[in-house]
Amino acid sequence: MSHCFPIASRRTQDMAYVTCQSPDYVNKTFSAAANGMSTRAQLMQFTGGSVDVHKDTDSGIAIITLNNPEKKNALSGKMMVDLCDIVSDLEQWSPGKGIVLQGAQGTFCSGGDLSTVKQIIEPASGARMSEYMHNVLARLLQLPLISIALVRGKALGGGAELVTACDFRLMTSSAEIAFVQIKMGLATGWGGGTRLTRLIGRTKALELLSIAQRITPSDALRMGFISDILPETDNALDMAVSWLKRHTNGPSEVIRATKKIVSSAAEQNIEESLTGEREIFRTLWGGAAQIKILQKNIKHK
Numbered sequence: 419m420s421h422c423f424p425i426a427s428r429r430t431q432d433m434a435y436v437t438c439q440s441p442d443y444v445n446k447t448f449s450a451a452a453n454g455m456s457t458r459a460q461l462m463q464f465t466g467g468s469v470d471v472h473k474d475t476d477s478g479i480a481i482i483t484l485n486n487p488e489k490k491n492a493l494s495g496k497m498m499v500d501l502c503d504i505v506s507d508l509e510q511w512s513p514g515k516g517i518v519l520q521g522a523q524g525t526f527c528s529g530g531d532l533s534t535v536k537q538i539i540e541p542a543s544g545a546r547m548s549e550y551m552h553n554v555l556a557r558l559l560q561l562p563l564i565s566i567a568l569v570r571g572k573a574l575g576g577g578a579e580l581v582t583a584c585d586f587r588l589m590t591s592s593a594e595i596a597f598v599q600i601k602m603g604l605a606t607g608w609g610g611g612t613r614l615t616r617l618i619g620r621t622k623a624l625e626l627l628s629i630a631q632r633i634t635p636s637d638a639l640r641m642g643f644i645s646d647i648l649p650e651t652d653n654a655l656d657m658a659v660s661w662l663k664r665h666t667n668g669p670s671e672v673i674r675a676t677k678k679i680v681s682s683a684a685e686q687n688i689e690e691s692l693t694g695e696r697e698i699f700r701t702l703w704g705g706a707a708q709i710k711i712l713q714k715n716i717k718h719k
Contacts, residue, residue: 457546458502464495464534471504478515478670479659480508480563483522484580490528491521493576495538497531498547502554508561515666515673517565518658519584525571526593527580544607551576551608555583559613560681562674564665568658569593569644575602579610582617585677587644588661589635590654595643598630616684618643669707675699 467486474480482504484491493501508514521527538547558565567573567581569589578597581587589595597614599606606614606627615623618641626633638644648657666673675698683691702708 457550458499461495461499461534461547461550464531464537466494466531466533467491467497469493469497469500469504471507473511473514475513477659477663478513478563478666478673479662480511480514480517481655481659482517482519484520484527485522486531487523487525489531490525490572491523491577492528492531493534494531495534495547498551498554501558502550505554505557505561508563509557511563513670514563515670516662517561517563517584518568518655518662519565519580520568520655520658521570521573521577526567526569526573527577528572529575529577529598548607555580555609559583559585560685562677562681564662564673564677566658566662568648568655569595570650570654572596574598576608576610579606579608579613582610582613586662586665587638588646588648588658589638589644590648591635591650593635595633595638596630597627600628601630614643671705672702672707675702 467484467489470483470485472481472483482501484493484497486492486494486497508517538544564586565584566586566588567584569581569587570593572593573581573595575596575598578595581595597606597610605611611623611627614626617623618626622641625631633643635644635647639647646661648654648661651657679691679695679698682694686694
C-alpha cells in the first residue's frame, strides 16, 4: 500500500537531525528538532482509535469508519495516518464507485483528539499536522469515487471539516454539525473553511464560522449544505448506501470518469477542464460499456 508523502519543508528536515538534549527531546513530541522522523512517523506516535475500511467489490462501495468512540471518534495522530493510507489504497481501487464516510457508534467525529493536540502545540508542529490533513482531505475529495458523509450524532470542529471533503452529505434527523474552531482559539485547519465557502457561499460560510453556529439538519438542507435527511434508525448506514447506489448505478469506468470531470471542473480553469473532459470522453467512446448499451438498443423517451 502506498502512503502519504512527508510534507515537512527542507529547512525543517535539516533541523530534524540537530542533536538536542532538552527534556522535550525525550518526550513524545512532534517537534521537528526532536528527531529525523517523517511527519507520518511522528503522527503515529499519538495512538488511540483507528480508521477502518470495508470494500464491497460487488457494489464497488467502500465504507470508511472513524472508530474512537471513547472520545466521540476524535482523530488521533494514528487515525490521521490511517485515513491517509485508506485514501492511498482507494486511489488504486479500480472497481470502486463510491464511498460512505461515517463515525462509529452513533456519532460522526468531534475533531482532533486533544491528547494529540496537546503534544503538538508548537506553531511549527501544528502547521505540519495541518498540511498533512490538507493533503489527505484534498485527495479524499478528488478520488474518482462518489462520496457521502453520513452524519449521525455530532460533527464538530475538524469533524465538520471532514464532511466538507465528501461529494454529498446526509444527516440523520437529530444530528448536528458545528465549526467550533473559533471557540478553541483557532480557524479551520484542514481546508474546511475553503470547501465550506465553495459549497454554500461567502456570506453564509462566514456566518457559520464566525459564531460557531450549530447546524441542524433542516438548516443544512435549506442552505444546500446537505442533500437529504435520514430518519434516526439503526439502519441509517444501509439507507445511506441505498442513497449512494442511485449515483453509482453503472459501470465503474463511467462513474469514475464522471467524477473526474466534475472534480476537474471545480478545480481547474475552463480551458484545462474542457481539455480533460474531451480526453476522458475519448477513453470511453467505443469502449465495452458503450458497446454493451448499444447492443441492448435502448431508446430514451
